[in-house]
Each structure stands twice: as C-alpha cells, then as structure tokens.
Amino acid sequence: xxxxxxxxxxxxxxxxxxxxxxxxxxxxxxxxxxxxxxxxxxxxxxxxxxxxxxxxxxxxxxxxxxxxxxxxxxxxxxxxx
Amino acid sequence: xxxxxxxxxxxxxxxxxxxxxxxxxxxxxxxxxxxxxxxxxxxxxxxxxxxxxxxxxxxxxxxxxxxxxxxxxxxxxxxxxxxxxxxxxxxxxxxxxxxxxxxxxxxxxxxxxxxxxxxxxxxxxxxxxxxxxxxxxxxxxxxxxxxxxxxxxxxxxxxxxxxxxxxxxxxxxxxxxxxxxxxxxxxxxxxxxxxxxxxxxxxxxxxxxxxxxxxxxxxxxxxxxxxxxxxxxxxxxxxxxxxxxxxxxxxxxxxxxxxxxxxxxxxxxxxxxxxxxxxxxxxxxxxxxxxxxxxxxxxxxxxxxxxxxxxxxxxxxxxxxxxxxxxxxxxxxxxxxxxxxxxxxxxxxxxxxxxxxxxxxxxxxxxxxxxxxxxxxxxxxxxxxxxxxxxxxxxxxxxxxxxxxxxxxxxxxxxxxxxx
Numbered sequence: 219x220x221x222x223x224x225x226x227x228x229x230x231x232x233x234x235x236x237x238x239x240x241x242x243x244x245x246x247x248x249x250x251x252x253x254x255x256x257x258x259x260x261x262x263x264x265x266x267x268x269x270x271x272x273x274x275x276x277x278x279x280x281x282x283x284x285x286x287x288x289x290x291x292x293x294x295x296x297x298x299x
Numbered sequence: 300x301x302x303x304x305x306x307x308x309x310x311x312x313x314x315x316x317x318x319x320x321x322x323x324x325x326x327x328x329x330x331x332x333x334x335x336x337x338x339x340x341x342x343x344x345x346x347x348x349x350x351x352x353x354x355x356x357x358x359x360x361x362x363x364x365x366x367x368x369x370x371x372x373x374x375x376x377x378x379x380x381x382x383x384x385x386x387x388x389x390x391x392x393x394x395x396x397x398x399x400x401x402x403x404x405x406x407x408x409x410x411x412x413x414x415x416x417x418x419x420x421x422x423x424x425x426x427x428x429x430x431x432x433x434x435x436x437x438x439x440x441x442x443x444x445x446x447x448x449x450x451x452x453x454x455x456x457x458x459x460x461x462x463x464x465x466x467x468x469x470x471x472x473x474x475x476x477x478x479x480x481x482x483x484x485x486x487x488x489x490x491x492x493x494x495x496x497x498x499x500x501x502x503x504x505x506x507x508x509x510x511x512x513x514x515x516x517x518x519x520x521x522x523x524x525x526x527x528x529x530x531x532x533x534x535x536x537x538x539x540x541x542x543x544x545x546x547x548x549x550x551x552x553x554x555x556x557x558x559x560x561x562x563x564x565x566x567x568x569x570x571x572x573x574x575x576x577x578x579x580x581x582x583x584x585x586x587x588x589x590x591x592x593x594x595x596x597x598x599x600x601x602x603x604x605x606x607x608x609x610x611x612x613x614x615x616x617x618x619x620x621x622x623x624x625x626x627x628x629x630x631x632x633x634x635x636x637x638x639x640x641x642x643x644x645x646x647x648x649x650x651x652x653x654x655x656x657x658x659x660x661x662x663x664x665x666x667x668x669x670x671x672x673x674x675x676x677x678x679x680x681x682x683x684x685x686x687x688x689x690x691x692x693x694x695x696x697x698x699x700x701x702x703x704x705x706x707x708x709x710x711x712x713x714x715x716x717x718x719x
Contacts, residue, residue, distance in 0.1 A: 283606065
C-alpha cells in the first residue's frame with residue numbers, strides 16, 4: 219500500500235496521508251474513546267486524513283495482515299452510516 | 300546442561316559435533332504448571348528464567364512458532380537508559396546494569412558492547428532539551444555527558460561533527476555505557492538458562508483461549524491441549540492487541556511497524572550508536588554490527604499493521620538521514636530490510652500489570668524499547684507474578700494509569716502512539 223486512492227485527488231503517495239485512529243471507539247466515555255483500542259488482525263476500520271493534499275477526512279477499511287485497502291471514502295459524521 | 304568455558308570449548312574441539320546438544324527442544328507439555336508464560340521472545344523467556352531461578356516455580360513457556368522468532372530477533376539491538384522520567388530511567392538503568400553482567404549470569408555470551416550512545420543535537424533548543432534529560436539522569440546516578448563539538452570530535456571522530464551538513468551538528472548527549480548486544484544470543488541464552496532450571500519451552504504451541512472458573516483463570520487452551528496453570532503471563536509483544544481481543548478487554552495499545560535495514564559489511568567505521576533526529580525528516584539511527592554491516596533504523600511507519608513489510612517512504616527517509624550524517628556510507632548496498640510489529644501504548648511507556656483476572660498478567664507495550672529492557676523486565680515481571688507485588692522500579696507501569704491520568708509520556712506528545 220505505497221499508494222492510496224483519495225476519493226477527490228486519485229492515487230497519491232502514502233506519505234501524503236496521516237493515520238488518525240481505529241474505529242469503532244472502545245466505549246462512550248472520553249477515556250475509552252481516547253485511550254483504548256479494539257484490535258483486529260484481519261479487518262481494521264480507521265480514520266485517515268489526506269493531510270498533504272485536499273485535507274479531507276477519510277474512512278478507510280484495511281486488512282492489517284496483508285496491507286490490502288478494502289474501502290476508502292469520505293468520512294461521515296458520527297452516527298451517519 | 301554443560302557449562303560453557305574455555306575448557307569446555309577445548310573438549311568440544313576433540314569431541315566434534317557430538318558435544319553440541321540441542322539446548323531447549325524435546326520437552327513435552329505437562330498437564331499443570333505454577334505459571335504458564337505465553338510467548339517465547341526475550342521478555343517471556345526472561346520472565347520464565349527469573350520465575351524458576353528467583354522464585355523456584357514450575358514454569359512452561361508456550362510459543363506459537365519458534366524461540367526468538369519475533370521482535371527479539373528483529374530489532375536494532377540498542378541498549379541505553381537515557382530517559383527523562385524517573386519511572387522510566389530507574390527501570391531502564393536497572394536493565395542496563397543487568398546487561399553488564401548478563402553474559403556471566405547466563406553463562407552465555409550475549410556480546411554486550413558498551414560502545415556509547417550518541418544523541419545528536421542540531422540546534423540550541425536540542426541542546427537545552429538534551430541537558431534537561433541529561434541532568435535528570437545524573438540526578439538519578441545514571442551516566443550522561445553533554446558534549447559540545449570539541450568533546451564530540453574526540454569521542455566520535457568518524458562523525459566529523461564540524462563537517463558541513465544540511466543540518467549542522469552543535470553537540471550531543473552521550474551515554475558511554477549504552478551500546479549494543481547480540482539479539483539472538485539473548486533469546487538463546489535465556490532459553491538455555493531457563494531449560495537448565497527445569498522450565499518447559501514448548502514451540503509450535505498456539506494459545507487459543509483462557510480457561511476461567513468463578514472469575515479466576517485456571518489455565519489455557521492450546522493447539523496441543525489444555526494446560527492448567529495457577530497464573531498466566533502474556534508476553535506477546537507485537538500481538539498484545541490479539542490478547543486483548545481474546546480476553547475481551549480493549550487495551551491502550553496499537554500495533555505499528557518499525558523497520559530496520561543493514562548494508563553489506565565494511566571495515567570498522569562507526570564506533571558508537573549515532574541517533575540523528577533531523578528537522579522535517581524524521582529520525583535515523585546508525586550503528587555498525589560486529590560483522591561489519593551498517594545497521595540503520597528510523598521512526599514507525601505510521602499506521603497499525605501486522606504485515607512486517609516496511610513502507611518505502613520511511614526507508615527512504617532513514618537512508619537519506621544516514622547519508623547526510625555519514626556521506627561515506629552513501630554508496631553501500633543494502634543487503635536486508637525488515638520490519639517488526641511494535642506494541643505502541645498511548646503514552647509510549649510499557650505495561651506490567653494484572654489484566655482482567657487477578658492471576659493473569661500482562662508484560663506488554665514495550666513500544667520500540669523492548670530489547671534493551673529484557674533483563675529488567677524478566678526480573679520485575681517474575682517478582683510481580685510470584686509475589687503479587689511489582690518491584691518499586693516497575694510500579695509506574697500499571698495499566699490503570701491511562702484511566703487515572705498518571706501517564707508516563709516521555710515525549711510529551713499526548714495520547715497518540717505515532718505522531719512526531
């Protein structure tokens with residue numbers, strides 16, 4: 219995954235993007251949201267930002283064992299599907 | 300277990316290959332133990348060794364693959380205790396002291412080489428930060444020297460600190476007792492030492508679940524059957540997230556990749572471990588292995604991954620930093636490049652505590668400092684497991700600190716394991 223496909227900018231180098239956090243949150247309290255992580259070997263849902271490009275927040279789904287990017291789209295507000 | 304010595308080596312010379320016996324294979328899994336340690340890496344083996352030696356317990360180490368197959372064989376072998384926070388530097392210093400005598404304690408040459416760790420400063424601001432850290436260390440009785448260019452030129456002439464660079468060097472924080480050791484030898488030495496004390500090391504034995512009864516762990520389910528245990532220790536750095544998933548407990552850990560690489564061997568050039576954090580670029584550390592290869596590493600890849608494949612942009616950054624620091628190595632070819640999975644905690648400091656059950660322990664979250672802490676971690680974790688109380692030097696590493704706000708945030712970076 220040395221390239222990611224931004225829904226706005228197309229294929230761009232990985233270094234333009236910044237990983238933010240895995241989802242879903244481990245719970246609803248601030249402590250759980252900030253500090254705890256639910257880990258998976260095969261399917262990771264994450265927020266990224268195209269920090270050196272269009273700066274859009276992105277919803278990314280990846281397989282962390284193979285590096286395959288399964289979904290990459292614009293992130294939506296919490297509670298919106 | 301034959302004791303290694305010059306005489307034994309001479310005997311081996313005459314007996315030939317018959318002298319060398321397997322050091323830890325061939326043990327069979329028994330039905331019950333005092334303690335089951337999950338993971339035969341550096342920390343798991345060291346914990347088992349100290350549980351057997353210091354506390355006389357019956358211990359098994361269960362390993363999914365092979366002894367020393369994970370991060371203990373994948374790191375850049377740097378040993379140092381130059382940390383700012385007291386909870387960290389007392390612990391890492393305890394470890395460094397143990398490294399100094401480890402070869403004797405294990406009767407196995409771990410090739411500890413106190414060649415000095417040089418943290419380079421590129422600005423007055425760097426010097427101020429370094430002197431603060433150095434002073435904190437000196438107050439704790441840990442050796443640390445702030446060097447300006449003259450002293451640095453004498454200590455590390457290969458660096459030619461006055462040479463014109465894109466980011467000129469202005470000084471360094473040097474820990475002379477820091478250095479390197481032979482990574483595989485540490486795993487092998489502890490495995491041999493533990494086996495000699497009656498520890499069963501079972502390879503190819505995957506732990507699939509924890510057995511519990513009335514809120515107490517009673518053993519583990521493995522690919523080789525059920526094993527009963529009074530206490531269970533998870534020392535599975537790099538896969539601690541999976542332990543959390545198995546126990547149903549979200550942990551303050553993300554798993555990130557850290558890559559390293561080594562060039563073709565050359566004659567001795569680099570005398571110490573050079574750490575170079577260059578503005579706007581990232582980080583490069585450079586050392587020369589005993590075989591002559593220039594070992595280089597840098598910062599984390601930047602996102603959770605279990606692939607063990609480093610990303611190109613980080614490799615490029617590490618190599619650029621190394622070539623900027625020592626232009627003469629710029630033409631060398633890289634022989635190998637690899638990555639290890641790192642337990643990154645939300646404050647960058649480790650976790651040594653009970654988890655979920657009163658008799659289940661976690662030895663995890665070593666971030667990128669796991670190798671250097673193996674001896675201290677083994678001793679401290681064994682004390683915690685055997686007596687129920689962590690020794691003073693490891694009290695800060697409790698799991699509850701994230702909830703109570705007693706973070707050990709060495710970097711002062713907030714609850715992100717990756718941001719620079």
